Amino acid sequence: MKISKFPWVVQKEILRNMQLIELILLSLCSRKLREFVVNMLKWESSKLESIVYHYWSFNKSRIASTYKEGEFFMQIRLKSKIGDRIPIQMNFMGMDIHMPTESEEFTICCDKGEGETILQTVHHFFLSWFGLNIEYVLITHCNQILRLTNIRRSQQCILDYKTATSQLSSFLNYSRFPELLCLFVERGLNVENVPRIAEGKVLSYRTSGSKGDILLADFKRRELYVYKGELNDYTVIQFSNDWKSNNGYQNLKVVCMTLYEGFELHPEEIMCLCSIKKFYSMNTVPVYCHTQKLTPNSPSCFEFSRILQSIIHSQGIRWIRRFVR
Amino acid sequence: MSVEPEVPIVQVEEVRENPVLYKIISSDNHVFTISEHAVKLSKTLWDLITNLGLTAENALDNPIPVENVNGKNMETIVQFCERHKYDEEEPEYTNYIREFVLPEWDRQLLSIDNEELFQLILATNYLDIQKLMDYCCRVIGDMAKDKTPEELRIIYGIPTDAEDDALERSASDSPGPSG
Incomplete structure (x- = not known):
């Protein structure tokens, strides 16, 4: 034939x-x-x-x-x-x-x-x-970050103290910051400062005790998800005011952050010092936080604090869920 | 139009549900009867029947000659069409790949050698029977399973680059219509 x-x-x-x-x-x-x-x-x-x-x-x-x-x-x-x-x-x-x-x-x-x-x-x-x-999507299930070019979505595990920063930097240089980057980071590695980490459209950062304040200050793209971040009132106020005045956050649609144990926000004090006095359904600070333990891989089950209640950017949530699953 | 059959009529299947029957003559003068529901699976044949204005009354007196299909292939095609004449119509598709399981009956029907399958596909393409085309192509596609490139080359008769180049050269070297 x-x-x-x-x-x-x-x-x-x-x-x-x-x-x-x-x-x-x-x-x-x-x-x-x-x-x-x-x-x-x-x-x-x-x-x-x-x-x-x-x-x-x-x-x-x-x-x-x-x-x-x-x-x-x-x-x-x-x-x-x-x-x-x-x-x-x-x-x-x-x-x-x-x-x-x-x-x-x-x-x-x-x-x-x-x-x-x-x-x-x-x-x-x-x-x-x-x-x-x-x-092109890259999902690693081990402590090794591969150097592949043009990866658009990636999920990485970062577990090694010695190589974490260099491996992640190398990957970001190779892949030209993927649109979606989901990082599972070993506690204490603190790779929040790695250059270009916040340049993708969507960043999901999961660890116990991440520098939520650094991520919140640096991330200016579309969606930021942080699991167990360290966050204080001052950072939230600063962020809220910058966001209100469109100071670099024009493209930001979602910030979804849960607090690490021991960290608490004080809504009344935030409200006093924040230039946003009232949160309307269509004009809210996109900060979600709570202190309860989360079910892994289920961003949609977040409970939101009363004062910072906000809208969920549903499309973004679905995207993350689909990716994680 | 009336053509006397030179060979016995091949009765593929007794059709009780639908009294309208058509006669088809293959390229080698075999005559087949086929029911109206079955013949509708072939777009080419049904267009021909419609254009010729054949009706229940005059259908059997006006056999349809099909020059491009021999008796062996026509027998398979008529069997297939009778078998599938009451199948639900498949949705139109454009870009999407049809996912289906090849039924065992059809797999048996299409268990023929490669050359016969090749001829059957050409006939199916001419008669425009989409379902049979899908099934035939699935059988040929399945031949690729777990094969190396070298095995695929043999199965599908794929020329090497060098052979392709030689063919192109000889085609360009050959004189044109004017000599």
Whole structure:
């Protein structure tokens, strides 16, 4: 059977029935076919909205896409973890790789320390295919921040005292500050001052005892979510007055901050010194705070203090929830 | 129009629910009967029937010649259409990929060799039967599962870059219509 002998519309239908990894492998067969596949995927752009890299450890990462149900379609595993399956050698995206047979998803075997390099190569491959027409998402589940370019949304764990600042700086330089950055930070690491941390549109900072005052002062973009921040009356007053006078906060839609244990706000004193005397439903300081323990990953269950009650920017909340989930 | 069949009529399925039947003659002169509901699955055939003004009264006296489809493929197509004639109409789609499970009956029907499948797809494309096209393409798409690029090259007859280049060169070197 020669697929090229079919009418063009039939060829397209055949390709539409394939999974993303099958299309990738097919595209490696010839230059012509690659052009055809890339063009077809561009037409199908409503289906291919994003590619998501999940990084668990140096010997395990998986890649999913929104093409066909958002399933994982590729993984990178340490050679010793693939068991008795016989690997097939092949050239894939310019790499000589081993692919074990009978895998549930396409698997690239790697040696220790190769995981990041392979993931970078795969990412560059997708960039060369789709450019920035789709969204690239990086979620790390371990204490290692990968250096990938053009990541639009990212969730990172920052746990290492020695490397936290340098790794985060390196990532932000590489990725050009993602639109959404969600950080799970080990208590006491204090990476709030890392340059460019507040340059993304949405920042979610989760730790026990973060410098909420620094984040609140520095963050001038769209949405800020801080879990267990250290905050005092003065910072809130300063922020409220700056916000009221549009002093750098024109784009800010949401500030969602919970207080760290031991920190309390004093609404009456804030009200006395704040230039905003009354909070209307459509003209409120977007500060939400409370001192109760939160259910993880459920920003919508926040309870708001009476005096700083505000509106919820519902779209932003949904976005965060979807991302976290 | 009246064409006497030269070979016995192939009765694919007895149709009791719908008395309106049409006759189709394949390129190799096999004659098939097909019910009205079934023939509607083929946009090409139904347009032809409508344009010819065939009715319940004169349908069987006016067989429809289909030059591009042989008897073997037509038999498969008629079987398929009779099987699916009462299926719910599928929603129109443009950009989205249809997610469906290929029924076992259809998988069996389409368990034919590659060359036959190729010819069946060409026939299906000509007769414009969307559902059968979807199913055939799924069968061909499924051939790609768990295959390496080299295996895909063999399955789908994909030329290498060098072969593509050689083809292009020979096409550009060959004389045009004027010699």
